[in-house]
Amino acid sequence: MSEHQTKEWKKNKFVLISIGAMLVMILITMGGLIFFKIKIQNSMKEDMHISKESYDKYYVMITPDSDSSFWQSVFEGAKEEAKKNHAYVEILGDNLSVSYSEAEQLRIAIDAKVDGIIVEANESAQMLELINEAVQEGIPVVTALGDNTASVRQSYVGISSYNLGREYGKQVNTLADAYFKGDTADMADKKNEPLQVLVLINANADDSSQNILFSAIQETVESKSDHAGQINLEARAIDTEGAFTAEESIRNIFMTEEDLPDIILCLDELNTTCVYQEIVDYNKVGQITIVGYYDSETILKAIEHNVIYSTISVDTKQMGEYCAEALNEYLQTGYVSEYYAVDTNVITAGNVRNYLGGDADAEK
Numbered sequence: 001m002s003e004h005q006t007k008e009w010k011k012n013k014f015v016l017i018s019i020g021a022m023l024v025m026i027l028i029t030m031g032g033l034i035f036f037k038i039k040i041q042n043s044m045k046e047d048m049h050i051s052k053e054s055y056d057k058y059y060v061m062i063t064p065d066s067d068s069s070f071w072q073s074v075f076e077g078a079k080e081e082a083k084k085n086h087a088y089v090e091i092l093g094d095n096l097s098v099s100y101s102e103a104e105q106l107r108i109a110i111d112a113k114v115d116g117i118i119v120e121a122n123e124s125a126q127m128l129e130l131i132n133e134a135v136q137e138g139i140p141v142v143t144a145l146g147d148n149t150a151s152v153r154q155s156y157v158g159i160s161s162y163n164l165g166r167e168y169g170k171q172v173n174t175l176a177d178a179y180f181k182g183d184t185a186d187m188a189d190k191k192n193e194p195l196q197v198l199v200l201i202n203a204n205a206d207d208s209s210q211n212i213l214f215s216a217i218q219e220t221v222e223s224k225s226d227h228a229g230q231i232n233l234e235a236r237a238i239d240t241e242g243a244f245t246a247e248e249s250i251r252n253i254f255m256t257e258e259d260l261p262d263i264i265l266c267l268d269e270l271n272t273t274c275v276y277q278e279i280v281d282y283n284k285v286g287q288i289t290i291v292g293y294y295d296s297e298t299i300l301k302a303i304e305h306n307v308i309y310s311t312i313s314v315d316t317k318q319m320g321e322y323c324a325e326a327l328n329e330y331l332q333t334g335y336v337s338e339y340y341a342v343d344t345n346v347i348t349a350g351n352v353r354n355y356l357g358g359d360a361d362a363e364k
Contacts (some may be wrong), residue, residue, distance in 0.1 A: 057087035059116040059327055062105045063144075066091045069296045070269050070316055071120075074144065077320025078118060085328040087115070106130040110137055116327035117141045121148040123208075142326045144319060146209075155326040157319055157340040161209040165216025167312055167346060168265050171291045172197055172217065172233075173225040175263055175309065180227050195231045198261035200250070200271045203237035213267065234261070238271055250274045254282050262289065269294040272311065276302050295347055295355055303352045313355070315343040 059082060063071045071091075079089045092105045100108070102119065103126050109117050110133060117134055121127050121143040131141050131151040141153040149156075179195050199217065201210045214235055222228045236253070239245040250271065254260065266272040272292030276299070279288055285307055292299055292311035302308040322340040330336040347355055 055083075055086050055088040057082075057085070057115040057327075057331065059087055059089045059118060059324065060092040060105075060109050060114050061089060061118040061144075061323075062092050062102055062109065063120040064102055065270070066093045068269060070294050070314075073316035074320040074323070077317035078324040079320070081321040081324035082328070085324075085332075087324065087328060089118070089324060103127065103130060106134065110134050110139065113137070114139060116331065118144055118323045118327070120144055120146045121151070121153070122146050123148055123150070127151070140327055140330045142323050144323050154330050155336050155338055155340060157322040157326065157342060159314060159342050159344060161212040162216045164312065164344065165213040166220045167344065168199075168213070168267075168291060169217040169220025169224070171310055171346070172221055172231065172263060172265070175289055175291075176221075176225055176227045176231055179262065180230065195227070195263065196259070196261040197231060197233050197263045197265065198253075199233065199235045199265045199267070200238045200275070201235050201267060203239045203249075210267070217265070240268065240270055243270060243274075246270050247274050247277075250278055254278050254284070260284065260288060264288060264290050266290065266292045269296060269299070272299055272308070276308055279307065297356075300347070300352055300356050303347060303349055304356060306349060310346055310348045313345045313347050315345075318342055 059078070061071075061075055061078060065071060066075075075089065075091050082089045092109060093100065106117070106119065106127075107130065110130070117139055119131070119141060121131065127148050128151050131143075131148055131153050134141050135152045135154070141151075142155045142157060143151075143153050144157045145159070147153075147156045147158060176195055199214060201214065214233075218233055221231055221233065225231065238249045264275050266275055269292075272290065272294065273296070275290055276292070279285055279290065290302075290308045292302075292308050293314075294316075295311060295313040299308060299311050303311060319342045322342065326336050326340060
């Protein structure tokens with residue numbers, strides 16, 4: 001064998017070994033994924049078997065932030081309502097050892113052939129495809145808080161973005177009246193300046209609901225306020241993929257903005273809590289007014305201590321009840337209302353005691 005042939009043979013041998021190693025790695029990876037998927041499905045089926053010993057139906061709830069107090073409250077409402085019809089509800093992500101996206105959890109739920117799905121949806125093409133697949137497989141889907149309007153989901157349980165925007169707009173108008181009248185000492189020397197209002201929106205949302213909400217705020221301010229021309233509304237996108245990224249995005253506002261806003265409107269629980277913390281950390285209490293979202297204990301106590309001006313409270317228990325009710329009704333009759341509207345309330349220092357301790361739960 002010539003020197004050239006020897007080199008060529010060694011080169012081909014190296015290529016073949018490399019290709020072989022790559023194929024082995026691919027097979028090992030695919031095998032691991034298949035094994036893990038089967039393990040998860042078997043685990044879910046075991047849970048379903050346990051639950052079906054005493055329940056007739058098994059529903060799963062899927063949300064990107066199942067640990068939040070908001071979704072835990074929705075879950076409790078759904079669980080209680082489902083029990084009335086011998087159905088069992090479980091937050092899917094809670095029984096998995098690793099974190100999965102909503103799309104991955106939907107795939108697991110479809111493959112496990114659950115009896116019903118409750119999901120915080122969005123308008124993405126992937127969400128559309130998975131919801132439609134679930135329904136085609138005979139699994140009814142109810143979307144909660146976030147919707148996928150193009151899908152064939154059975155029902156949507158949530159809040160009117162327009163009405164929610166109007167509530168925020170009313171809060172801005174009330175604060176504007178106090179601001180321009182100089183009713184408080186800290187506002188008296190600023191009443192001739194424009195009122196700066198910053199609306200924090202979700203950078204990760206891909207639907208039109210936030211645009212509708214922001215437009216409703218603008219419309220309410222422009223049509224109902226005597227100071228509309230002196231109010232500057234600005235929207236700022238906040239990355240809410242996780243608590244850390246939200247905190248970082250909001251902290252950047254306080255660190256980099258030369259002129260901070262007078263009012264910050266927060267459209268979810270996470271942003272409300274983050275803004276509240278930054279205002280305390282940067283010693284801006286009394287200088288920046290927060291209008292928040294939801295009624296967690298942290299938010300309610302901040303209202304009680306006059307750090308947060310007000311919050312829009314969503315009846316999360318009712319939301320959960322409606323989700324389970326929609327699944328139960330569809331499975332029993334084959335028909336269900338396409339939209340369930342959830343109640344909201346505005347909580348201020350004047351009524352916050354009704355929501356804190358004592359008989360708070362009975363009054364919500």
